[in-house]
Each structure stands twice: as C-alpha cells, then as structure tokens.
Amino acid sequence: MSTPDVSFDLVIRNGRVVSQGQILEADLGVHSGVIAAIGANLPAGSREIDAAGRWVLPGGIDSHCHVEQRSGMGMMCADDFYSATVSAAFGGTTTILPFAAQHRGMSVPEVLEDYHSLARDKAIIDYGFHLILANPDEKTLTDDLPAAIRSGIRSLKVYMTYDLMKLDDCQLLDVFALAREEGALVMVHAENNDVIKWLSRRLLERGHKAPKFHGFAHDPLAETEAAYRAISLGRLVDVPILLVHVAGGETVEVIRQAQLLGANVLAESCPQYLFLTAADLDRDGLEGAMFCCSPPPRDAQSQEAIWQGLLDGTLATYSSDHAPYTFDTAGKLPKGDQTTFKEMANGVPGIELRLPLLFSEGFLKGRMDIHQFCDLSAGNHARLYGLAPSKGALIVGADADIAIWNPEREVDVTASMLHDRTGYTPYEGKRLKGWPEIVISRGRVVIADGSLHVERGSGRFIARGLPDVPRRETPTAGPGSRPHGKVLKALVGLEKVAQ
Numbered sequence: 041m042s043t044p045d046v047s048f049d050l051v052i053r054n055g056r057v058v059s060q061g062q063i064l065e066a067d068l069g070v071h072s073g074v075i076a077a078i079g080a081n082l083p084a085g086s087r088e089i090d091a092a093g094r095w096v097l098p099g100g101i102d103s104h105c106h107v108e109q110r111s112g113m114g115m116m117c118a119d120d121f122y123s124a125t126v127s128a129a130f131g132g133t134t135t136i137l138p139f140a141a142q143h144r145g146m147s148v149p150e151v152l153e154d155y156h157s158l159a160r161d162k163a164i165i166d167y168g169f170h171l172i173l174a175n176p177d178e179k180t181l182t183d184d185l186p187a188a189i190r191s192g193i194r195s196l197k198v199y200m201t202y203d204l205m206k207l208d209d210c211q212l213l214d215v216f217a218l219a220r221e222e223g224a225l226v227m228v229h230a231e232n233n234d235v236i237k238w239l240s241r242r243l244l245e246r247g248h249k250a251p252k253f254h255g256f257a258h259d260p261l262a263e264t265e266a267a268y269r270a271i272s273l274g275r276l277v278d279v280p281i282l283l284v285h286v287a288g289g290e291t292v293e294v295i296r297q298a299q300l301l302g303a304n305v306l307a308e309s310c311p312q313y314l315f316l317t318a319a320d321l322d323r324d325g326l327e328g329a330m331f332c333c334s335p336p337p338r339d340a341q342s343q344e345a346i347w348q349g350l351l352d353g354t355l356a357t358y359s360s361d362h363a364p365y366t367f368d369t370a371g372k373l374p375k376g377d378q379t380t381f382k383e384m385a386n387g388v389p390g391i392e393l394r395l396p397l398l399f400s401e402g403f404l405k406g407r408m409d410i411h412q413f414c415d416l417s418a419g420n421h422a423r424l425y426g427l428a429p430s431k432g433a434l435i436v437g438a439d440a441d442i443a444i445w446n447p448e449r450e451v452d453v454t455a456s457m458l459h460d461r462t463g464y465t466p467y468e469g470k471r472l473k474g475w476p477e478i479v480i481s482r483g484r485v486v487i488a489d490g491s492l493h494v495e496r497g498s499g500r501f502i503a504r505g506l507p508d509v510p511r512r513e514t515p516t517a518g519p520g521s522r523p524h525g526k527v528l529k530a531l532v533g534l535e536k537v538a539q
C-alpha cells in the first residue's frame with residue numbers, strides 16, 4: 041500500500057478493494073482520473089464515497105458487443121453508442137470493445153472513419169474497436185490493415201460462417217499471417233457454413249421453420265469442426281487466435297486438448313451459454329426468436345462445461361456478445377409472423393446483465409472467487425486486448441475505472457429496468473443478488489443512486505497496444521510437436537513476428 045503526497049479528487053473509503061490478487065480493507069484515492077493511492081486512512085478528497093460493506097472492483101471490460109452495427113444479414117442493432125454505453129455502465133462495465141464492421145465492397149479506412157464518427161459524440165465510457173474483416177483483398181492486407189492495427193485497432197474478427205461474411209481457409213491464413221507480423225489478435229467466429237446451410241435447407245424443405253430449428257441447423261458439430269479447423273490453421277501459422285462465443289461442451293474439450301498440445305488458442309464465452317439452453321428457443325410462437333444467437337445455447341451439460349472452462353482457464357474471457365435486435369420487423373422478425381428461423385436476426389442483448397449474472401451466479405453462489413470474477417470480467421480482457429496496464433486492474437497508475445458492488449442487493453430482472461433499446465431481456469424474471477451501485481470511469485462518477493451523471497460523448501477512444509498473450513510452447517516430441525515447423529516458416533516467409 042502506498043500513500044503519495046497528492047491531493048485526491050475522490051476517495052473511496054472502507055471498501056473491500058480487490059487489487060493484484062489481494063483483498064484489501066483500504067481506501068482508494070483518485071487524482072486526475074488515475075488511481076493515485078490505495079491505503080489506510082487516506083487524506084480527505086474533494087469528493088468522498090463510503091463503500092462500507094461493498095466490494096470495490098475493477099470496472100468491467102466487455103470485449104465483445106455489437107453497437108450501431110449492421111449484421112451480415114443486413115439488420116441494424118437497436119443500440120447506438122449512447123444507449124449501449126449507458127446500459128454497459130449501469131451493469132458495472134467501464135470499457136467496451138465493439139466492432140467496426142467491414143462488409144464486402146467497403147474499405148477499412150472508410151469503415152473506421154464511420155465508426156469513429158458514430159461513437160465520438162455519444163459514448164459515455166471508454167471504447168476501442170475490433171475490426172470485422174469481410175474483404176481481405178490485396179490492398180486491405182498490404183496497406184489498410186497494417187495501418188489500422190498500428191492506429192490501435194489491435195484485434196480483428198473473422199467469420200467462418202454467414203455467406204456474406206465468411207472467409208475461406210486461404211483467406212483465414214492470410215489474415216492470421218498478417219496478425220502475426222503486425223501484432224494483432226484474431227477473433228474467430230467458428231461455425232461450419234456448409235453444415236449449417238445444408239441442415240437449414242433440409243429443415244426448411246420439410247416445413248421446419250420455427251425458432252427452435254435454429255438450434256438444429258447450428259448443430260454443435262458445426263461449431264466443433266470449425267473450432268478445430270481454426271485452431272489447426274492458427275498452429276500452422278503459429279499465431280494466437282481467440283475463439284469467440286464458445287457454446288458447446290465438445291468445443292470446450294477440443295480447445296482444452298489443443299492447449300495441452302501447445303496450441304496458442306484462447307477462447308471466450310458469454311452469459312447466454314451459462315444461463316440459457318436450446319429449450320428457450322422452443323417457446324410459444326415466435327418468442328423463441330428472442331433467444332436465438334449463433335452459435336445457439338445448448339444443453340445443461342454444455343452449460344456445465346462452459347462453467348468449468350471459465351473456471352480452469354480454458355476459456356479466458358467472459359463477454360456479452362450483446363447483439364440487440366428489437367422483437368419486430370426492424371430486428372428479429374423481418375417477415376413478421378412469417379419469419380423462418382433462417383431469417384431471424386441472430387443475437388441476444390446482455391451488455392447490462394453480463395456482470396450481475398456472473399457476480400450473482402458465479403461469485404456469490406461460490407462457483408468462483410472474487411479474483412476469478414475480476415479476471416473474467418476485466419483483467420483478462422485488458423491483457424489480451426492490449427488495454428493493460430491502464431485498464432482492467434485496481435493498481436496505482438491505472439485509470440480509475442471502478443465498480444462498487446453491493447453484495448446484499450437483490451434484483452428481480454425485468455426489461456423495463458434496463459437501459460438498452462432491445463425492449464426485452466432473455467433473463468426476464470431471474471432473481472439476482474449483488475449489484476454495481478456506483479460506477480466510475482477515469483475518476484468520473486458515471487452511475488450513482490440509480491442515475492447517470494455524465495454527458496454523452498464523454499467516453500474516449502482507446503488506441504490499444506500489443507496483445508499480451510501468454511505463449512504456450514510447442515512440445516519438441518510426441519503429440520503436438522512440429523519438428524518441421526521452423527523450416528516451413530522459413531519456406532513460406534513466416535519469419536517476422538511482432539514484438
């Protein structure tokens with residue numbers, strides 16, 4: 041603990057401060073938006089918050105959310121950068137990493153300019169962008185993408201599915217090789233497009249149109265196969281990749297085994313795979329569309345495998361994959377009550393409830409300790425996506441991004457209490473314990489007393505640094521060893537690797 045000689049703009053007293061693997065009964069002092077001291081009996085600040093009985097935790101980082109984005113199928117998200125960041129903040133999140141989405145025919149510079157201008161005047165918390173890459177042509181790979189990465193867009197998302205977004209294996213390898221050279225983390229949506237297309241066609245031919253058939257069309261093997269293929273391509277190029285929104289138990293096992301073989305594969309999962317199942321897609325009428333995302337929620341065994349994966353480190357991050365679509369013709373149901381499972385917008389909202397769900401069901405129910413909660417909600421995101429050390433931890437010198445959680449507060453979830461614009465929540469009626477009552481971003485009290493206290497446009501774009509990915513070594517003998525790997529790299533020009 042340190043008590044430097046500075047005046048404090050804000051002092052948070054008497055909380056249980058979680059910092060660097062420790063729980064400190066301490067005060068936390070903020071100066072100019074940065075944590076200036078953590079210690080006992082700090083001098084008075086211009087503003088004081090009494091956090092007695094509450095947890096003082098790093099503000100959450102949501103490294104997977106869709107904001108003001110048009111999907112591959114052409115549907116527009118319900119949230120803009122104002123409503124999404126307000127909603128995130130009410131749920132204890134202080135940084136988001138949504139996507140700047142390239143569609144075919146768009147150049148990377150125009151995409152980035154577009155998203156910067158959408159976010160700049162609306163975001164109330166800090167944000168960065170991942171770049172969705174749907175068009176890795178020569179100019180993109182040679183000029184635009186390296187420039188984007190160097191401008192702080194240190195992560196890319198690629199799709200193995202959706203006809204209008206998917207890259208073939210050659211294109212994936214091109215992107216992986218470039219990420220290795222320039223220092224970016226590639227996020228992969230791993231589902232086998234042809235499996236889904238083939239199953240969908242046969243289901244529809246037989247008149248199976250209801251939302252629940254989305255779960256059948258996106259068979260778990262479509263995810264597992266694509267995940268294994270992506271991992272293999274990543275190993276070939278020797279670059280870390282991150283599999284997003286992992287849903288199935290078998291996929292978790294494939295990732296775990298690949299990691300044991302030395303593969304530098306990281307993975308993420310989301311609330312919908314812990315708290316929803318395929319049965320939710322089988323609700324009355326079209327109601328199941330509210331639970332439709334890709335990959336879809338699976339079964340209780342898969343939920344358990346996701347919990348295990350998050351707890352044992354197989355899965356490194358827990359994000360919302362907030363993809364908000366209204367339950368009408370502008371979103372989920374483009375053809376009204378005639379909409380088939382193939383036409384429904386894919387995605388569920390979750391930016392506000394992501395952390396309350398994990399705090400209640402993960403931490404307070406004893407599945408994980410408070411340090412695991414902090415790593416899964418913030419710390420791991422910060423390291424892997426190049427936000428550390430400014431974000432993701434309560435340490436002196438870091439941005440004062442803080443959520444103060446009341447572990448006693450009970451909340452019955454209902455859509456009307458949330459701040460996104462989807463109009464429904466998949467978690468309607470769920471009782472949660474624990475709530476982030478005060479949320480602070482760079483020392484600014486953003487949320488307190490159930491109200492928002494900052495102006496639109498007060499969030500900042502963050503140009504991110506190199507991803508900090510712990511490297512697993514390839515075994516020199518036995519399963520997973522690649523003795524010819526070095527020679528191959530030289531032969532195909534893979535010598536360069538970003539520092």
Ligand code: URP
Binds near residue numbers: 285332335361363386
């Ligand atoms: O269904 C989902 N996950 N929709 C959002 C888009 C994506 O693939 O992440």
Ligand code: ZN
Binds near residue numbers: 229
């Ligand atoms: Zn995806």
Ligand code: ZN
Binds near residue numbers: 104105106361363
């Ligand atoms: Zn997504």
